[in-house]
Amino acid sequence: MGSCAECSTWVYGGQLTNGCPPVYTSSSHIVVLKFAGLVGHNRKISSLKIGGRRRRRMIVNAAAATEKLQNGIAELYDESSGIWEDIWGDHMHHGFYDPGSDVSESDHRLAQIRMIEESLRFASVSDNSLQKPRKIVDVGCGIGGSSRYLARKYEAECLGITLSPVQAQRAQALAAAQGLVGKVSFQVADALNQPFPDGKFDLVWSMESGEHMPDKAKFVNELARVAAPGGTIIIITWCHRDLSPSEESLTPQETALLNKICDAYYLPAWFSIADYIKLLQSLSLEDIKAADWSEFVAPFWPAVIRSALTWRGITSLLRSGWKTMKGALAMPLMVEGYKKGLIKFAIITCRKPAS
Amino acid sequence: MRLLTHNMLSSNIKGVTNGFPLRIEAEKVVEKTVDFNADFLKNMFAKVEWNALVEASKTMGYFELPDNVESSMLESDEFLQKFHHALLELHLEEGALICPETGRKFPVSKGIPNMLLHEDEV
Numbered sequence: 001m002g003s004c005a006e007c008s009t010w011v012y013g014g015q016l017t018n019g020c021p022p023v024y025t026s027s028s029h030i031v032v033l034k035f036a037g038l039v040g041h042n043r044k045i046s047s048l049k050i051g052g053r054r055r056r057r058m059i060v061n062a063a064a065a066t067e068k069l070q071n072g073i074a075e076l077y078d079e080s081s082g083i084w085e086d087i088w089g090d091h092m093h094h095g096f097y098d099p100g101s102d103v104s105e106s107d108h109r110l111a112q113i114r115m116i117e118e119s120l121r122f123a124s125v126s127d128n129s130l131q132k133p134r135k136i137v138d139v140g141c142g143i144g145g146s147s148r149y150l151a152r153k154y155e156a157e158c159l160g161i162t163l164s165p166v167q168a169q170r171a172q173a174l175a176a177a178q179g180l181v182g183k184v185s186f187q188v189a190d191a192l193n194q195p196f197p198d199g200k201f202d203l204v205w206s207m208e209s210g211e212h213m214p215d216k217a218k219f220v221n222e223l224a225r226v227a228a229p230g231g232t233i234i235i236i237t238w239c240h241r242d243l244s245p246s247e248e249s250l251t252p253q254e255t256a257l258l259n260k261i262c263d264a265y266y267l268p269a270w271f272s273i274a275d276y277i278k279l280l281q282s283l284s285l286e287d288i289k290a291a292d293w294s295e296f297v298a299p300f301w302p303a304v305i306r307s308a309l310t311w312r313g314i315t316s317l318l319r320s321g322w323k324t325m326k327g328a329l330a331m332p333l334m335v336e337g338y339k340k341g342l343i344k345f346a347i348i349t350c351r352k353p354a355s
Numbered sequence: 356m357r358l359l360t361h362n363m364l365s366s367n368i369k370g371v372t373n374g375f376p377l378r379i380e381a382e383k384v385v386e387k388t389v390d391f392n393a394d395f396l397k398n399m400f401a402k403v404e405w406n407a408l409v410e411a412s413k414t415m416g417y418f419e420l421p422d423n424v425e426s427s428m429l430e431s432d433e434f435l436q437k438f439h440h441a442l443l444e445l446h447l448e449e450g451a452l453i454c455p456e457t458g459r460k461f462p463v464s465k466g467i468p469n470m471l472l473h474e475d476e477v
Contacts, residue, residue: 008476063474070471099375134398135363155395159363161470168467182389182443185360188469193477195470197365200402 029143066214070163070190072266072323073212077164080324081143083316087307088141089173091145093208093236094297094345103299105307108256111300112220115236116149118296122289123234123349125203127154133202137161137226139191140209144184145173150182150205159196161189192218194226199352202231214268220279230354234283239346240270254342257333261343264330276348285350297345301335356447356470358411362404364468366454366461368476374454376407377461379414383449391439397429399442412441 084092088108095111096118097103103111126132132154138147141160144167151158162168168186175184189195191206192215204227213219223233240250240258249255258270271279274288280288307313308328317325337343366374409420419437421428428434450466451460459476462469 058461064477067474135402155392155398157359157363159360163471165467165469169465174467179390182357182359182392182395185357186467187360187364188467188471190471193367193472195364195367197363200363280462328384 003341043245047070047130053210053250069143069212069214069266069268074163074165076266076323076327077142077162077266078166079321080327081164081167081170083192083320083324085143086316087172087313088304089145090143090148092142093146094300095303096293096296097299099295099298101299105303105304108300108303113149115297116146117348119207119234119236119349122291123232125232125234126289132156133232135159135201135228136203136205137194137196137201137205139194139204139223141167141186143167144174144186146205146207147176147184147186148178148180150203151180154203156183156202158184160184160186161194162186163188163190173271181350188260192222194222196226198225199228199231202228204231204233206233206235208236208238209263210235211267211270216269216271216275217279220276220283224283224285224352227352230353232282233350233352235276235348237275237276237346237348239265239273239344241342241344242272242274250342254340256344257337257340261330261333261337264326264333268354273344273346273348276346280348280350284353286353288348288350290348292344293347294343294345298338301331301338305331305335356452356463356466357420357443358408358415359399360446360468361411361447361452362407362442364452365469366452366456366459368454368457368459368472371456374456376404376411376455377452378455379411379447379452380453380460381415381447382451384415384449385446385448386444387446389396389439391436393424393435396435396439396442400426400429401439403442408441412445415447417441417445420434466477 041122093112094115095108096115097111110118134156136150136154136156137159138144138150138160141147141162144160147158147160150156160171162171165188168188171186174284175181191209191213204223206223210216210219223235227233241253243249250258261267275290277288277290308317308331317328334343361379362376364377366377368374405424409422411418415442420441446466447463448466450463452463453460
């Protein structure tokens with residue numbers, strides 16, 4: 001590990017001696033590779049006058065960076081899923097709360113279920129027996145909380161994919177324990193290269209996994225590819241605030257805060273809600289809807305922090321591993337990000353055209 | 356991995372034009388009872404790639420599925436039971452899924468397929 005000499009961004013893994021993880025500029029969808037000493041910041045890769053060998057090295061470095069990122073994500077979740085499940089249960093996502101309400105510790109599980117229901121409602125997913133989804137993909141499925149919930153709700157088949165073998169195993173064990181073995185299955189796979197033929201899923205579900213995707217365009221492309229004609233795509237993800245028309249990028253302080261969070265949670269890149277909408281429009285997806293739900297998730301991070309500070313929380317963290325502890329220590333940064341209006345909890349939904 | 360899942364998996368290695376269906380190399384097949392649900396089966400029937408299911412079930416040691424089907428067969432309880440068994444109760448615990456074009460093996464371990472692609476396959 002080390003930091004890029006120019007931009008202080010942490011480098012994932014010791015192999016990259018002259019590169020930083022790919023980051024998006026806020027105002028464009030082109031991946032910008034920042035290389036210490038090679039190029040200045042925010043220059044688009046197409047305009048770089050770099051000869052063949054250097055360009056190939058950049059591409060090889062980018063592939064190595066992706067693999068490091070994937071390994072980092074897998075290891076983080078291999079390490080931390082058990083402790084999360086022990087304290088919070090099988091849904092690894094934010095709860096949905098009424099703003100200003102008093103929330104007791106027992107409400108969080110219900111809030112997490114409400115998050116799923118509110119998302120389905122926002123996307124107008126029908127539960128009418130003729131129109132409800134029959135085949136569902138859960139992209140970044142964690143230990144399968146959403147998969148099992150959706151499979152049960154719609155009596156549908158649900159396939160989940162995750163980079164973490166530990167999560168896939170646990171997800172499968174929980175499905176077996178809940179009698180859902182015929183309906184849900186879990187695979188170790190990459191959301192950027194989903195192991196499915198085109199157009200098979202009536203519902204494409206990505207609950208808080210988009211943050212991990214280094215190439216948002218590829219991620220959204222894959223969601224669209226595997227969606228059936230007329231199928232619904234639901235993306236619930238962490239975004240940064242939209243830029244104002246006069247802004248080229250976030251402020252240096254904002255970027256620094258996001259970088260620290262990225263480092264702890266293996267988040268390679270942040271998009272704004274506007275960025276996602278533009279991407280979905282470019283793929284000719286229909287009925288695009290988006291909302292900032294930050295006000296409905298406000299109690300969540302403080303509650304997670306409180307749970308980490310309990311005796312059970314602390315002892316579990318100390319036993320878990322460095323990645324998990326680092327993640328726990330970064331939680332106040334999330335609170336700070338939300339408070340500053342920098343981080344947004346976003347839902348973006350759309351439909352694949354029927355023909 | 357059940358054959359219901361296998362029926363949805365494909366190899367998307369760069370350059371492969373048709374990565375479906377994946378061939379199966381079965382090292383350990385386990386039969387596990389799953390509750391019979393006729394409605395679920397009838398809903399799945401329309402979306403199942405039948406030839407892929409028949410071939411896969413033979414690899415797993417089950418030869419009862421007819422090669423050709425039509426939806427009227429869904430009225431037959433005997434057919435539904437065979438369909439149910441092949442689709443949901445044959446479980447590949449250990450083995451591999453093989454890309455039909457490149458021969459690349461995707462390992463299946465403890466019932467979970469690992470479909471991650473290598474750097475050069477993307």
